[in-house]
Amino acid sequence: MGPSEWAVPGQVGVGPWPGGRPGWPRDERYDPELLEHGDARNVVDAYRYWRRDAVAADLARRAHPFHVAIENFGHDHNIGTVVRTANAFAAAGVHIVGRKRWNRRGAMVTDRYLRVHHHGDVAALADFADAHGLAVVAVDNTPGAARIETARLPRDCMLLFGQEGPGVTGEARAAAALTVSIAQFGSTRSINAGVAAGIAMHTWIRQHADLNTAW
Incomplete structure (x- = not known):
């Protein structure tokens, strides 16, 4: 499953990463605050929970x-x-x-x-x-x-x-x-x-x- 499947009807964005801290991804592009509290930003699923500078860097690359x-x-x-x-x-x-x-x-x-x-x-x-x-x-x-x-x-x-x-x-x-x-x-x-x-x-x-x- 990915962020799009975790969305709750009527909710803006996605909530905290399912399963809590033990299941958090180890990739440094992810923002601990967003993983813990959810991501309500207007970003595509591929960038859910990513740090802002990580999103900007990937966009610059692409x-x-x-x-x-x-x-x-x-x-x-x-x-x-x-x-x-x-x-x-x-x-x-x-x-x-x-x-x-x-x-x-x-x-x-x-x-x-x-x-x-x-x-x-x-x-x-x-x-x-x-x-x-x-x-x-x-x-x-x-x-x-x-x-x-x-x-x-x-x-x-x-x-x-x-x-x-x-x-x-x-x-x-x-x-x-x-x-x-x-x-x-x-x-x-x-x-x-x-x-x-x-x-x-x-x-x-x-x-x-x-x-x-x-x-």
Whole structure:
């Protein structure tokens, strides 16, 4: 049996390790506090009872070679959602451009398990991308953008998103090797930035990820 079979209906997460201390696993990745009191965190079964740093280290080992960046010049409330989705798709890192402070509520504490970088401006972000061999791909509904549904995303890349409303800044578009847009068929000019980020990340997953490594 595993953690999923130990869950009690209506209970968040899992309770203490069955059988008590004598049956605890000896692997150092496990957290004695969680083994004793239970694990109510929002983590997959494979990480139940693991220490936070052990989860983060394993995610870093399994990370895909794409990063996610979002501009934060207006304190966008979508950033937390972007971070949570980046965690779900095992992005190698998340980059906040502009304001260092951002609303973490939507991240659901997933920012504790992956590397979150901060850059004061787009130039600093571009320098990071260049130093790490990442092609910057701006995601924005602008004239001349390639359709993400038919474009081939670079394997080693940084997906860059703008803020809700104004979208990607001109400086960011100038720094991008490629700009892609998401096909829309309704009356609204743009879709939610958090939703757009999820679509773009999943496009990368469909093109490059080994689905046999998914949970």
